[in-house]
Amino acid sequence: MFAMSSAHPTDATANPAPLGLMGFGMTTMLLNFHNAGFYPMDTMILAMGIFYGGIAQMIAGIMEWKKGNTFAATAFTSYGMFWLALVGLIVLQKTSLGIAGPSPDAAMPAFLGMWGVFTAILFIGTLRLNRALQVVFGSLTVLFALLAIGDATGNEAITRLAGWEGLFCGASAIYAGLAQVLNEVYGRTVWPIGPVSRA
Known part of the structure; x- marks a missing residue:
């Protein structure tokens, strides 16, 4: 008979959170430069949405x-799937398939609103994690709300405001991701993320 070992293997894999946060943060910033009015929707944003915002975040999620x-x-x-879905909503209506795009008065606000509710609930979870993630998820909740309202009302000023707020949200995710990289590389807190006591 062979004895069952009670040893647990050590997890030697890398921290995937910086990859996920960077994929989200950089793609969010580039999209919201568009929302703020700096340039039109183009293939640069769509490509980022597929490959870095979408696929890279999904890889991080699996890890x-x-x-x-x-x-x-x-x-x-x-959120990886969010980016892929968003690109699909934008691109499919422009293909030879003839798939209708989301109507601005109902469908897109519903899409954005549902993601806002999801994000608000995840924000509650960040209250047990760290301040950096609280800023990311809190500002993302506000971003989804502004985008949904902007689309529902057709008010361009609200969409522009959402763009500026989205730049802050994306930058906060980039900070949270790079902070984890730098803190690990240097073995000390270089950029604080504000851990929360779980006591």
Whole structure:
């Protein structure tokens, strides 16, 4: 008979959170430069949405799943799919398939609103994590609300405001991701993320 070993293998895999945060943050900033009125929707934004915002975040989510991190696995995989879905909503209506795009008065606000509700609930989870993530998810909740209202009302000023708020949101995600990289590389807190006591 062979004895069952009680040893647990050590997790030697890298932290995937910076990849997910950077994929989200950089893509969010580029899209919101458009929302703020700096340039039109183009293939640069769509390509970022597919490959970095979409695929890279999904990879990070799968890696977090393997690490047993339910919150990060859910967040990164979901927002990766968000970017792919958003690109699909924009591109499919322009193809020879003749698929109708979301109507500005109902469908797109519903899409953005649903993501806002999801994000607001995840924000509650960040209250047990760290201040950096609280800023990311809090500002993202506001961003979805502004974008949904802007689309529902057709008010360009609200969409422009959402663009500027989205730049802040994206920058906060970039900060949170790069802070984890720098803190790990240097073995000390270079950029603080504000851990929250779980006591």
